[in-house]
Structures are given as C-alpha cells and as structure tokens.
Amino acid sequence: MSVAATAQRASSWVAASSLAQRIGSIALLIAVWQVAADAINSRLLPSASSVFVVLEQECVHGPLLFNLGITLARVAAAFVAAMVVGTAIGIVMGRSRTIDALFDSWLVLLLNLPALVIIVLAYVWFGLTEAAAIGAVAVNKIPNTAVTLREGARALDRSYSDMAASFDVSRWRTLRHVIMPQLYPYVFAAARSGLALVWKIVLIVELLGRSNGVGFEIQLYFQQFDVTRILAYSISFMVVIQLIEWALFQPLERRASAWRR
Amino acid sequence: MGALSAAGAARFGVASVTPALIAEIRAKRYARARGAKSHLALAGLSLQVAPGEFVTLVGPSGCGKTTFLNIVAGLDRDFDGGIHLAPHPAGRPARVGYVFQEPRLLPWRTVHENIALVLPPDRAATVINDMLTAVGLSRAQDLYPRQLSVGMSRRVAIARAFAIEPDLLLMDEPFVSLDHDTVEELRDLLLKLWHARPTTVLFVTHDMREALVLADRLVLLSGAPGRVLADVPVSLARNRRHSGADIELLRDEILRRHRELIGAAAAAPPVE
Numbered sequence: 001m002s003v004a005a006t007a008q009r010a011s012s013w014v015a016a017s018s019l020a021q022r023i024g025s026i027a028l029l030i031a032v033w034q035v036a037a038d039a040i041n042s043r044l045l046p047s048a049s050s051v052f053v054v055l056e057q058e059c060v061h062g063p064l065l066f067n068l069g070i071t072l073a074r075v076a077a078a079f080v081a082a083m084v085v086g087t088a089i090g091i092v093m094g095r096s097r098t099i100d101a102l103f104d105s106w107l108v109l110l111l112n113l114p115a116l117v118i119i120v121l122a123y124v125w126f127g128l129t130e131a132a133a134i135g136a137v138a139v140n141k142i143p144n145t146a147v148t149l150r151e152g153a154r155a156l157d158r159s160y161s162d163m164a165a166s167f168d169v170s171r172w173r174t175l176r177h178v179i180m181p182q183l184y185p186y187v188f189a190a191a192r193s194g195l196a197l198v199w200k201i202v203l204i205v206e207l208l209g210r211s212n213g214v215g216f217e218i219q220l221y222f223q224q225f226d227v228t229r230i231l232a233y234s235i236s237f238m239v240v241i242q243l244i245e246w247a248l249f250q251p252l253e254r255r256a257s258a259w260r261r
Numbered sequence: 262m263g264a265l266s267a268a269g270a271a272r273f274g275v276a277s278v279t280p281a282l283i284a285e286i287r288a289k290r291y292a293r294a295r296g297a298k299s300h301l302a303l304a305g306l307s308l309q310v311a312p313g314e315f316v317t318l319v320g321p322s323g324c325g326k327t328t329f330l331n332i333v334a335g336l337d338r339d340f341d342g343g344i345h346l347a348p349h350p351a352g353r354p355a356r357v358g359y360v361f362q363e364p365r366l367l368p369w370r371t372v373h374e375n376i377a378l379v380l381p382p383d384r385a386a387t388v389i390n391d392m393l394t395a396v397g398l399s400r401a402q403d404l405y406p407r408q409l410s411v412g413m414s415r416r417v418a419i420a421r422a423f424a425i426e427p428d429l430l431l432m433d434e435p436f437v438s439l440d441h442d443t444v445e446e447l448r449d450l451l452l453k454l455w456h457a458r459p460t461t462v463l464f465v466t467h468d469m470r471e472a473l474v475l476a477d478r479l480v481l482l483s484g485a486p487g488r489v490l491a492d493v494p495v496s497l498a499r500n501r502r503h504s505g506a507d508i509e510l511l512r513d514e515i516l517r518r519h520r521e522l523i524g525a526a527a528a529a530p531p532v533e
Contacts, residue, residue, distance in 0.1 A: 259369040
C-alpha cells in the first residue's frame with residue numbers, strides 16, 4: 001500500500017515537473033520572439049506583447065470567437081466523417097484479402113494525392129458549398145485512417161474471436177467487447193494524427209472557398225500584410241487544438257488503456 | 262460438413278439413450294503452402310458420448326486433439342464428416358462451453374465483464390455471483406485478468422464455461438503447465454462443479470493419469486493423423502481415485518493391454 005502511494009506521489013511529481021518544463025519552454029520561445037522583434041523592429045515581425053494585445057481585442061470586440069467556432073465546427077464534422085469512414089474501410093480491408101487486393105492501389109493513390117488537388121476538384125465538381133469543403137477535408141484524412149486501422153485489423157488476435165464464437169456471443173457484442181478494444185490503440189493513433197492534419201487542411205479549404213472561418217480571415221490579413229492579426233488567429237487556434245488533445249483525447253485514451261495498469 | 266441424419270446416428274447402434282454427441286470425422290486436412298501436400302490431421306475419428314458422461318481423449322501431442330475440439334465447437338467447418346449435438350430437452354439447440362488451453366480471458370475486461378460477455382444480460386449478475394462463489398473468487402469480480410494468478414485465471418475460465426449451463430463442455434488440456442498443487446486443486450474443483458452442475462464433458466489431455474482421475478471413459482487416440490485406438494471405461498470408483506497407487510496400477514494395466522496398439526501407432530512419442 002505504502003509502496004503504491006509512494007509510486008503515485010512520485011509519478012504526480014514527475015507530471016508536475018514535466019508541466020513546469022513545458023511552461024518554461026514556451027516562456028523561452030516567447031522571450032526569444034520578443035527580443036528578436038525588438039531588435040528587428042519591423043511591421044512584418046510584431047512583438048509578442050502586441051500580438052497578445054490584439055488577440056485580446058479580437059476576442060472581446062472582433063469576430064475571432066465567431067470564426068474560431070465556425071472553423072472548429074468544420075474540423076469536427078470532417079474529423080468525425082474521416083474517422084468513421086476510414087475505420088470502417090480499414091477494418092474491412094484488414095479482414096478480407098480479396099477486398100484488400102482489390103482496393104489497395106486506390107488507397108495508395110489517394111494517399112499520394114495532394115490535399116490541394118482534392119480540394120480544388122471538390123469545389124469544381126460540387127460547387128463552393130459547405131458539404132464540398134467538409135467532404136474534401138475528410139477525403140484527405142480517410143486513406144490515412146484506413147491504413148492505420150487496416151494494420152489494427154490484421155493484428156487482431158484470433159483466439160479471442162474464436163472464444164466469442166464458441167460461446168455464441170452475438171456479432172454486436174463481439175464487435176464491442178472483443179474487436180474494438182483491440183483496435184483502440186490504432187483508433188487513437190489515427191485520431192491524433194487526424195486532428196493535426198484535419199485542422200490544417202480546413203484552413204486551406206476556408207481560404208480557397210469559404211467566406212468565414214479562421215482560414216478566410218488569415219487570407220484577408222495576408223492581403224493587408226497584417227502579420228499581427230495572422231499570428232493572433234493562429235495562436236488562438238493552436239491553443240484550442242491543444243486543449244482538445246489535452247482535455248478530450250488524453251483522458252479518453254487513459255480510460256481505454258486503464259486495464260494495462 | 263452437414264449434421265448427421267437420424268439414420269446416420271442410428272447406424273452407430275448402441276443407443277438406449279440418445280447420445281449427447283455423435284462425431285464422425287472421416288478426414289480433416291490442413292492446406293499447406295503452395296505446392297506442398299496438405300497435412301492430414303484426423304482420419305477416421307468416430308466418437309459417441311452419452312449425456313452426462315465424462316470422456317477424456319488421450320493422445321500424444323500433435324495428434325489433432327485440439328483440432329477435433331474446434332470442430333466439435335463449430336469453430337472449424339472445413340472437414341469431411343459430421344457432428345451431431347443432441348438438442349437440449351427443452352428444444353433449444355445445444356449450448357457448448359469451451360475451456361481453452363490458455364484461459365482466453367479478455368485482458369481489457371474485468372472478471373465480471375468477462376463472464377457477462379457469454380450470458381444474457383438479464384440473468385448475468387446472479388449467475389456470475391453464484392459461479393464466482395463456486396470457484397472461490399467472489400472477491401475478484403472487479404479485477405482485470407492480468408491482476409490474477411495463473412490458477413485464478415483458469416478458475417475464471419472454468420466458471421465462464423459452466424456459467425452458460427452448457428449441454429456439452431469441451432476442455433482442452435486446461436491444466437497444462439501449472440504446478441502440481443494447483444493442478445490437484447483445479448481437478449478437485451472441476452469434479453465438484455461437475456457433480457453440482459452435471460453436464461456432458463469432453464476433456465482432452467496427453468496425461469493418462471489425469472484422464473484416469475477425471476473420466477468415466479478414456480478414448481485413446483493415435484499420433485497424427487488422429488484416430489481412435491481404444492475405448493476404455495474407467496471402472497475405478499471415484500472415491501478411490503485420490504490414491505496414486507490405484508491410478509498407477511490402472512494406468513500400467515491399460516498401457517500393457519494396449520501396448521501393441523499404442524506402440525504401433527506412435528512410432529515416436531509414447532502416450533505418457
């Protein structure tokens with residue numbers, strides 16, 4: 001008991017010190033930025049302090065929160081679509097050799113298709129619509145999710161499925177209790193890289209064919225060479241994405257892997 | 262495959278009671294890599310088991326015992342022959358419980374959840390409580406399998422198989438690679454459970470002493486391809502099987518009586 005308590009205290013101490021390290025590292029980055037900006041003294045590299053002042057103003061008085069919300073909604077929709085479709089494709093391809101042989105080249109092709117091409121084609125074929133925008137982002141992520149989940153499906157332990165089959169466990173229960181828990185590590189890997197990829201592509205989609213959202217705003221400030229506002233928008237968005245990772249993904253992953261400890 | 266017809270079943274003759282299991286495997290082959298000849302795992306393995314009977318299959322390793330159990334369990338349908346399980350008296354299809362060589366508990370589910378997986382949700386809680394009490398693990402409900410000792414995991418696997426009230430219980434060397442005391446303990450537990458919850462048992466082992474301690478009847482199998490060499494009822498009263506000496510005598514007698522058969526069939530590894 002006391003050993004466990006000691007271990008727990010030690011691990012929370014480690015967590016606290018790694019948090020302190022992280023904060024220190026970010027503080028260092030901001031300091032370097034501030035010094036560099038002061039030294040160069042140009043409109044093209046605004047100082048950290050001026051960016052944070054603008055960030056606050058835009059949050060309170062400007063449309064930043066509105067645009068952030070719009071962009072996040074697009075990220076969420078594209079992310080969910082890509083995860084669901086990609087996971088389904090990956091599982092099917094991992095389980096069936098025939099289907100895998102049939103569609104593997106399609107996957108490779110799609111993996112190598114530049115995001116920009118997919119976006120442009122989506123807009124050309126389906127118009128400058130919300131569905132085309134979200135669909136294009138999802139299509140960029142689907143092959144990546146499918147490949148990851150295909151690995152997971154190939155690594156499934158047959159002995160557990162046999163156990164379930166011999167006890168006549170229903171298909172749904174087998175999927176939920178036997179198959180999916182084996183795939184969670186792959187789902188989380190795909191989700192993490194997925195979030196990073198999706199939010200970057202969403203900005204491009206907005207820049208090319210939407211009239212609101214963070215990507216649209218950045219394009220606007222690019223035309224005005226307003227680097228301060230570009231940075232303010234980017235920083236707010238990066239913070240939100242990190243928060244999602246930290247407050248949503250990490251606890252979920254901890255829960256799914258609780259049995260390992 | 263295809264289940265044996267009633268006529269096919271009758272061909273076996275004996276039947277004053279309907280057997281719980283009729284298995285007739287003419288051949289089971291495993292495909293090998295391209296070009297190589299397929300491997301014949303079972304050839305002419307016919308077996309009948311009466312309801313409530315405890316039958317052990319004894320044979321050298323690699324003789325296809327696990328293959329046979331998987332066929333009976335319905336996991337392997339690619340064979341030449343037929344399996345007939347008598348339906349439950351109430352009319353529903355027979356339920357099969359399987360205790361594998363390894364416990365095969367889902368590591369990401371607790372002991373309770375592992376057993377709940379094979380039960381209808383409405384009855385699960387009561388049944389699980391009863392079963393875990395019966396195997397002496399009522400306090401381990403919320404543990405994950407990796408927190409259990411080897412012996413405890415086997416108990417859970419046995420509890421899971423009995424929980425479904427199986428009409429046929431398959432056991433594939435469930436006590437292999439355990440220390441001597443644990444094996445004794447688990448065997449006693451198995452017999453206790455079986456007396457309290459009678460069912461038909463097909464138990465596979467390569468250890469004839471174990472077979473003699475447990476079974477009503479021994480079926481000796483040849484080395485690969487597996488077929489039945491001899492069918493030996495165990496007449497020794499169950500209350501006398503605790504004595505090693507009696508078991509040893511019986512084992513010697515069987516080995517002597519069937520030496521030719523066993524010797525001829527298993528060129529390499531003799532039945533222990």
